[in-house]
Amino acid sequence: MLIAHMADTHLGYRQYNLSEREEDFYNAMHRAVDRIIEIGCDAVIHSGDLFEESKPSVRALINVRDAIERLAEEGIKFIAIAGNHDIVLRKDAIPPHALYKKIIFLTPKNPTYVYEDIFFAGLPYHSKAHSSVLLKYLQKLSIKANNYKRRILILHQAISKYFDLNYEIEFGDLPKNFHYYAMGHIHNRIVDRYGLGYLAYPGSLEIWKTSEIDDYKKHGKGFFVFNVEEMKIDKIDLEPRKxxxxxxxxxxxxxxxxxxxxxxxxxxxxxxxxxxxxxxxxxxxxxxxxxxxxxxxxxxxxxxxxxxxxxxxxxxxxxxxxxxxxxMKGYSKKEIDFAVNILKYLKKGDIEEAKAFAEEFFDKLLNHEKSEKKVTAKAGNIKARTLDDFI
Ligand SMILES: [Mn+2]
Structure with missing residues (x-):
């Protein structure tokens, strides 16, 4: 069985407030889906931060719907947990994942899923303050896992070994009887040995922060494909924005x-x-x-x-x-705005627009000056009066 493992897609993120960057994140997800279908994977694991926010825009929701439906049409399962970005902290609140019937969404109430002979266990992101709660859940899942031949654990956490400044779990505190630890949260690409097999962070599909540039140059961006029977990991590279x-x-x-x-x-x-x-x-x-x-x-x-x-x-x-x-030091904000706008039109070679804009600007300016003169004239009249006029 082939299982694609991705994480930290941050759909809906509008980096630098640019629509191009928002589209880049959607396109990365769709390209990943293309590759997953091409390769012929049986399931996809998403290890959290599917969305940038727990209240995603309609555009982000639609893009996820399209990705999920394309996978479902090919009979590919989509198993997900919530990351720190798409988790809803308020009690009883519903996470955006609940909109999609085809997402197998693992939560503390329903943390497991069995597909063929593979046991999947997953939990949402737990902050450092709740790490003892997380470890208790993990103990229970570890015991349950022993009933199955192949076991996969899905988490969205930072581990001390890779993120020593701000982690929630010590490396050795993870249960040791799983074959694949499908991690999310750290945006760098990491593959390590742990437990009965591998611990892997596929990283983000796009560069979410400039601090990811170095790791991208070394390890690329993309997702992993885990071959369960052969216990082998393939690295699938995608081309993010340069x-x-x-x-x-x-x-x-x-x-x-x-x-x-x-x-x-x-x-x-x-x-x-x-x-x-x-x-x-x-x-x-x-x-x-x-x-x-x-x-x-x-x-x-x-x-x-x-x-x-x-x-x-x-x-x-x-x-x-x-x-x-x-x-234009010493000029008013209005005058600077005018120069900025006129330059935009001229750069585009749009002379007519520039002319119309300039005419409108000077019309307004002249009218404004006229009304200001009226006001000063009135004020001048008042000044001219003597105190006696007011008594
Ligand atoms: Mn993330």
């Missing part, structure tokens, strides 16, 4: 010594060290040189004060606005 990390010396960059490039559509994490007075010129050059990027995250380090200013979630639009603001 993320590039660039470190720049600002002054060298301005002199043309450094020449950063980026592939079309990539997300760029850019570290710049430079003197504050050169920021705007550097930004301007970056916009030209990296115009292919989908998004640029800038971390700039001030050479004089040696402090790092992190500018996260910065879109090209926002960068452009910053440059315009620097050039």
């Amino acid at each position: 993320f590039i990390r660039i470190v720049l010396d600002g002054e060298k960059y301005l002199r043309g010594v450094e020449n950063p490039k980026c592939e079309p559509g990539a997300v760029v994490e850019l570290k710049i060290k430079c003197k504050p007075e050169n920021y705007s010129r550097i930004y301007e050059k970056i916009l030209r040189d990296l115009k292919n990027a989908l998004h640029i995250v800038i971390r700039r380090e001030d050479k004089d004060s040696a402090k790092e200013i992190v500018i996260e979630n910065r879109s090209i639009d926002e960068l452009e606005r910053e440059i315009i603001e620097e050039y």
